[in-house]
Amino acid sequence: MPSSPTSRDVAYAAGVSQSTVSYVLSGKRFVAPKTRARVHEAMRALGYRPHASARALKSNRSRILGLIVPYHRCTDAPGQYRYIVSLAAACRRHGYELLVISGEEGVEGMRRLTESALCDGILIMDVLDRDPRVEAARESRIPSVFIGFSHDADGVVATDTDFEAIGSGCAQRLHDAGHRRALVINPTSEHIMPMGFLHRFTQALDDRASALGLALESLEVARDFRSMRAALDDYLAGASPADAFIAAPATSIDDAINVLTSSGRTPGVDISIIGAGGSGDSPHTSVDYTHYDSDVSRVTGTAVGLLVEQLEGILPLAGREPERIAPVFHPGASLRARRPSPG
16 A cells, blocks of 8 residues: 655655755745745645644644634525535635634624634634724634625725625616616625615616616515515516616526526527526526626635735734726627617
8 A cells, every 4th residue: 555645755756855845734834936936836736634733733723714604594505505615615725714703792702713713813803894893803803705895994904895886787787788778686684785786786877877877776685585586577567677787796597598588588688687696516597697796716725825824924923905806708609689770
């Protein structure tokens, strides 16, 4: 039976000393980014897995990163799961494990976690536009990274999808398709409405629509099919409903499309609809719809990387501009072809 690779094997493959490998693993000393990259590449190539408990004892670290992710009735569980799985994988690539803390304890829960010595650093999701956890992060003795932007984020490290680009893009694409009116389907949840990403999307959408002369109407809908059907059926029964629709973040574009098609309106033919998010790997409509989506692996990889760089002394604990990750655009087929102007 072949023996498992050792740190000495990693050092030889990376062209560095064994002590350098140790410093990369423990974070006790600064190692140049290019050298660290060579060491990590050698570890991957050899299949080297450092013994977690031994590393923790040597470095006085737990080798655990905490993830604070509130869970509530209106949580998009499949979407949240995508992030958690991707974050766990990113942590393992850096030699850490992920501890998920779910609940709605807010600042007190965060402070208890930072004071418990369970984690070396913290990742924070579901960031509010005005989030009290920002101040707790500033006062914390361990580093943190917010996956989301708060209005008052000076002094914290943060990354997220560029929801401003999504909002602006939705308005631009409907305008380019010849539309001059659109209905925005917004979430109604008291948990979702204060979220920073929704504020950023909405502001960018409003600003771009105003500049383009695209008139926007708004409809707030709970995240379930019955609510979507009741709200859209009522709207469509009105005197002059719009023929373009935008599904805002945290709303189900699948449900909206299913209601619209059942009313006799075909996306891409009679109407246009564009989503600020998708359903990942579990769509529940047959329509190949046009939408933006977060590049989850890039967002999570960036977040974990920023946290590890703080732990290794490469990145300052604060003072960095929030890092926006470009969204992914799926062209789909739910935008109506531009019609010639009458006359």
